[in-house]
Amino acid sequence: MAGATLLERELGRLLQAQRLTWPLDAPTPRWATAARVQKIGDAVDLRIYGDSIEGQDPVLIVTPQVNHSYIADFSPEQSLVRTLRSAGAAQVAVTDWLPPPPRPYHIADSIDDVVACAAHLGGRVHLVGLCQGGWQAAITAALHPDRAASLTIAAAPIDTRRGWTPLHLLVHSLPMAWYRGLVAAAGGVAPGAALAAGFDLLRAHERFVLAPLDLYLHADDPEWCARYEALRNWYRLNKDLAGPLYLEAVEWIFKKNLLARGRMRLRGHRVDLGAIRCPVRLVAGRQDHITPPAQVFALARLAPRAASLRETTVDAGHIGVFMGRKALSEVWPELIRGLLSEADGSHRPRRFPRSTRQ
Numbered sequence: 001m002a003g004a005t006l007l008e009r010e011l012g013r014l015l016q017a018q019r020l021t022w023p024l025d026a027p028t029p030r031w032a033t034a035a036r037v038q039k040i041g042d043a044v045d046l047r048i049y050g051d052s053i054e055g056q057d058p059v060l061i062v063t064p065q066v067n068h069s070y071i072a073d074f075s076p077e078q079s080l081v082r083t084l085r086s087a088g089a090a091q092v093a094v095t096d097w098l099p100p101p102p103r104p105y106h107i108a109d110s111i112d113d114v115v116a117c118a119a120h121l122g123g124r125v126h127l128v129g130l131c132q133g134g135w136q137a138a139i140t141a142a143l144h145p146d147r148a149a150s151l152t153i154a155a156a157p158i159d160t161r162r163g164w165t166p167l168h169l170l171v172h173s174l175p176m177a178w179y180r181g182l183v184a185a186a187g188g189v190a191p192g193a194a195l196a197a198g199f200d201l202l203r204a205h206e207r208f209v210l211a212p213l214d215l216y217l218h219a220d221d222p223e224w225c226a227r228y229e230a231l232r233n234w235y236r237l238n239k240d241l242a243g244p245l246y247l248e249a250v251e252w253i254f255k256k257n258l259l260a261r262g263r264m265r266l267r268g269h270r271v272d273l274g275a276i277r278c279p280v281r282l283v284a285g286r287q288d289h290i291t292p293p294a295q296v297f298a299l300a301r302l303a304p305r306a307a308s309l310r311e312t313t314v315d316a317g318h319i320g321v322f323m324g325r326k327a328l329s330e331v332w333p334e335l336i337r338g339l340l341s342e343a344d345g346s347h348r349p350r351r352f353p354r355s356t357r358q
Helices: 002-021 080-086 107-120 132-143 166-173 176-185 192-202 204-217 222-236 243-255 293-297 325-330 332-343
Strands: 036-039 044-049 059-062 092-097 125-130 148-154 280-285 309-314
Touching: 002 204, 002 222, 044 107, 059 080, 059 107, 059 132, 080 092, 080 125, 080 325, 080 332, 092 107, 107 125, 107 132, 107 243, 125 132, 125 332, 132 148, 148 332, 166 192, 166 243, 176 243, 192 204, 280 293, 280 332, 293 309, 309 325, 309 332, 325 332
Parallel strands: 059 092, 059 125, 125 148, 148 280, 280 309
Antiparallel strands: 036 044, 044 092
């Protein structure tokens, strides 16, 4: 009888793990917080939370264009949007990137969209860039310093020659012809499914061996399964990238490191990170296998004229830097309160040291 009970329990675990691994329902965006949605163009919508108040610039979260933007508002307990608002930001907005538009869409176009979002919010914003959105926010602050009340980047590759990762090995082992072929075969886009598979391969043993085992061992824990299912839903929302933007990112950011070398040009203008004058905050994950801290913190030497600068290392992996509970409770509230205080002329003398580590 005991053996039959054990077999029944293990069979239940197996079936639950199978259901969570290969769900029948299609993934759907699951924003945790209601927002006003403003269409900015054919590539991005702007989700707006709260109302602006006089004397405080809004916060604009620039999300990565890979996967879905709701990672910034993942759940009631893991929401960068809610964290920033609770810490004093009256109005927070998030870029909700759409599928690639039916036209050539380049890095320069994405920067135009970030600037358009800032303009809709009043013209001057606290830029918070996550991953890919981090280097886009840094470029925006460099080319349009009047738009940046402050700049915060999290898990964002700035100098890709600092800190070697499996991603570097993958990018540099394949010639640009391979990436162009991928885009051409997919009809002019970088297919989201292929990008997700590439990220899986960066930690193949963890992804294909340890993760399924962990799921099986926790399959009878409803709370654990609920968290797994929520993250799995987000990860399954593969989103294609515009081919021109993808190819430029691979070649300019990762292969040639043009942004850090000061040799990237957009619409005839050189992107000089030294032109950044606003307060700068750099947040990196100690366990980040995609963007090691050295790549993020490189902005400290590349933006020497920043009004103030602070580096923070979080005990987290890549996305945990901006959606993990530890980072959201221990890092982001203090960070945004400090920036809002520094930007407020009536409380101006609060200054951070040029470079500190947490």
